[in-house]
Amino acid sequence: MMPWILFSTPFAVLTYFLIWYVPPFEQGKVVWYLIFYCLFQSMQTCFHVPYSALTMFISSDQKERDSATAYRMMVEVLGTVLGTAIQGQIVGGDANCPTEPDEHDRRNSTNTSIVSLNETKQAYLISSGVICIIYIFCATVLFLGVKENKESGRKVSHLTFCQGLCLVMGYGPYIKLVIGFLFTSLAFMLLEGNFALFITYALGHRKDYQNILLVIMLSGTLTIPFWQWFLSRFGKKKAVNFGITWAVPFMILIVCIKSNLIISYLVSVAAGVSVAAAFLLPWSMLPDVVDDFKVKNPDIHGHEALFYSYYVFFIKFASGVSLGVSTLSLKFAGYVTGSCSQPEAVSLTLKVLVSPVPVALIAVGLLILWTYPIDEERRQGNRKLLQEMLDSESEISVLGSSV
DSSP states (O other), rough: OOOHHHHHHHHHHHHHHHHHHOOOOOOHHHHHHHHHHHHHHHHHHHHHHHHOOOOHHOOOOOOOOHHHHHHHHHHHHHHHHHHHHHHHHHHOOOOOOOOOOHHHHHHHHHHHHHHHHHHHHHHHHHHHHHHHHHHHHOOOHHHHHHHOGGGGGSOOOOOOOOHHHHHHTHHHHHHHHHHHHHHHHHHHHHHHHHHIIIIIIIIIGGHHHHHHHHHHHHHHHHHHHHHHHHHHHOOHHHHHHHHTTTHHHHHHHHHHHHOOOOHHHHHHHHHHHHHHHHHHHHHHHHHHHHHHHHHHOTOOSSOOOHHHHHHHHHHHHHHHHHHHHHHHHHHTTTTOOTOOOOOOOHHHHHHHHHHHHHHHHHHHHHHHHOOOOOOHHHHHHHHHHHHHHHHHHHHHHHHHOOO
């Protein structure tokens, strides 16, 4: 796991920085950004898959893995808050739209635009540089501070790609978990991806949209410990149903009420609570599926990374679908990039993208997750069976060494 993390880090940092660098040529800029964005996403996948699967290799105890997942997701959301704050405060200093210029302003508009553009370029480079430094620091802490449990991964079954794909995609609980969270993740990605534009153009809070986004992520960070306690007390399926549903009334409220800054902040705090559940619960439930598969297939080993890699794939797939749907919808509505005012159709489209569509996707996802078969009773049963299997293997190992 660690070699992939170590290998991907410098390339991820370099490609991320080049995404925000403006090349000195005019023709081919789209190709430049497309290449480096794809390379950055590839390096992120090389980092994210082993980093996520590492949960299964640091402990064989379910409670310890759940606790590690909670800490991991809290730090991930905190990192998102930190990134939002850094880039938002460095880049987003000028959120006002200019008024209609007079004659004197028109004479100086060209020079002012050039200065403003250069300052914006420099601000993006500075913010990306700071984030790259944080990325390297965190990867170093991970590499030096986390040790894999070699005992949990000592047996490996040499599976081909097709065999692994058939095993993973043919396992019912995994498919239900992935598809259910595919719909709910898509719902929250649509909400998060369009919320800034919704606040700016539909609600008119242009000066406060960065702070509102920061409030959402900060609320999510602070409530992850609550959801960890909730799932350990009432079970993960109940936590999913309650946590994901929590956002629905606030999604409806934000588009039904008249524009009000205080209510927008209150809704943002409440929405962050549900975002925390959406961040934590999928990754907390995935190890249970891996354990369930291990109980049903005791002769197959080294399959953990397969479950995590395909899970990451579906998350990135949902992200791509969210981005495509949002871009096409706004394009058809007549959205003008960089404009201070947008057509009324854009405001209506943004309302649809942050409320009715996510609510419908959440409903579909929860219906699928309702059929997810691994409840608390089955999870605890798997825990006992895995412990018995581990004890049996230890006894065989001791007998073999004594002989």
